[in-house]
């Protein structure tokens with residue numbers, strides 16, 4: 124039933140898979156699993172998209188996203204970010220991290236429909252998304268929290284995974300009063316295609332996360348992290 128919703132126009136437009144009807148209608152709220160990280164919560168929807176829908180969404184996003192290869196400066200050297208990215212969202216949603224300033228590209232039809240679905244499931248009002256493409260096990264994102272000032276003091280983040288399964292790890296941010304055991308603890312989730320995580324407020328304040336490189340051969344993965352940026356941001360042009 125979900126597949127019918129992908130059936131787009133015929134003729135020349137048929138070259139671009141159309142997802143727009145898809146996510147608008149498809150799903151009643153999918154089944155969820157709640158992960159308690161201390162007092163912080165991650166809600167996982169392991170099958171937010173079924174396998175067929177995930178494949179089609181992957182292809183459509185891969186085709187319609189204007190991927191960019193950003194660079195960062197570390198210890199005086201300029202190196203490529205180990206993944207492709209695209210920052211997409213409402214016009215005012217400027218975003219800066221690791222000395223990279225991002226202006227949003229406008230919503231594609233496909234991504235807007237996925238955003239609407241994620242908003243419906245989470246009850247949030249996400250207005251921007253960082254799209255990451257991990258081309259192989261060599262691609263990664265190192266330990267960080269999505270806690271930039273633009274996101275407000277206590278952001279909720281939604282993360283949809285498509286394509287190859289990758290291992291998502293979390294560990295606590297160092298903080299007074301934590302024991303060595305707590306600091307060495309790792310929470311590990313294998314993020315499979317079609318899974319949606321909602322990292323509730325509190326997670327970014329107390330935890331960092333990463334997708335580490337792996338020597339195990341893995342296919343391409345696309346991850347969407349939806350965020351909210353309130354109002355226009357000054358100083359991050």
Ligand SMILES: O=C(O)CCC(=O)C(=O)O
Pocket residue numbers: 253255264269282291314332333334346348
């Ligand atoms: O690829 C992922 O699952 C994580 C992406 C991420 O950490 C980010 O976009 O900040």
